[in-house]
Amino acid sequence: MIRRPTRSDALRFLAPLASSLCALAAGAATAADFSGTLTATSDYVLRGVSQTQGDPAAQLGARLAFESGFYAALWGSQVDFGPALGTDAEIDASLGFNRNLGERWNLDLNLTRYLYTGTRGDANLDYNEVIATLTLDQRWWGLVAWSEDVFASGRRGVYSELGAKFPLDERWRLETIAAYYDLDDAYEDSYTRAQFSAICRVGAVDLRASAHWTSSAAERLFPGGGDSRAEVAATWSF
Template sequence: MYSPLHTASRGFSRAALLLCLGAAAPLAAASTLSGNMTLTSDYVWRGTTQTQGDFAAQAGLKWAADNGLYASAWGSNVEFAPQTHASSELDLILGWGGNLSDDWALDANLTHYRYPSTTVDLNWTELNGTLTWKQNYWAQLGWSNDVMASDQTGTYAQVGARFPLGERFRIEAALGHYWLDDAYGDSYTHGQLGVVWAIRSPLELRVTAHDTDHAAERLFPGLAGSRVEAALQASF
């Protein structure tokens, strides 16, 4: 994700990239490899479109060890301000995920956002943690000292829930808030409500409605507000 307001990037981001790449190299014998491919009508991230409301093709690959450590890479096309020449995003992630008890699970990771096609340095890094209860309720917290390559701090929080409707359908809802006062002088709130249909393994179709407050529309004109996306995903 990127905002065209700032373009600075810090050494923390570069160090995180090296850490992600180095940790992914020594694959343990007891491990699994998984991935996904997605076609979506709009790439929406924390309430704002990353493709100017246009189509996106996305793919991800994840290696996970039995002890919970994992490394993954995920990519998508993007469309930012014309002067950036940004057309692609690559997320490199290093983390740990596992059960804390029968009901509670934790995922903690370091995510490095890269934009290899740009003519300016937009890369930045974020620490993330997600606590899940009974697989259906979650709370997420993210923090960066270089949020959106601004050289300033930013904090993101989200709570969400999913409600199964039989074996093939479920409803998912989430509410998030992004504290960006240091970087942009304001913060914003967004929400989303979606229906997911497990068509047939490995295919899944989801339709999600997004909305943001007016602060998001002031911060990201033309990128925030109300929008609906439809996505078809295949997992393997």
């Protein structure tokens, strides 16, 4: 039987991560701008694929941004890859550089290390990825993520994404994404995905409802998690 995440699981996951983020913030209180997010989601969906087998997840993240444009970030979420692996959390550690290019363009480059805790036996899911994002007018973006060891397979994976934001008023906006995940080198298959989200800003909280569509190849690659789905989330920014 697959054990579903519980509230105590969320607390066990959030407590050590929160301690690390508080230490990070305290150490840089006078040296950088600190920001963070706390999210509750009905389903942790990463690039169109559920990381929790359709179950809810708690997520916590923080970022230190320096005047030079360099930044460091930590982000974590509950995950559930089934009883065979036993993985219970994903921790993303990033070092990056962000810079405006003129008045309209912004470039973000980062190296992210994906760490998966609780994985049983000799299984290793950790891997690195280089991510580049170019944004126009804070509304239109293109993203490319490159890994030579995607999902710790020892093979290449390249994720490409185009996205757009459409503000409706001061509180509401729509977002849409079209993407392609090239996993031919690692798994001899690739998939496309699309996402449509409606977001309402209430104070410091974003309320989001998203619909995710994936091609049939995603279900072949990730049985039980790669099918099309919907999810809702609330994110508090601080």
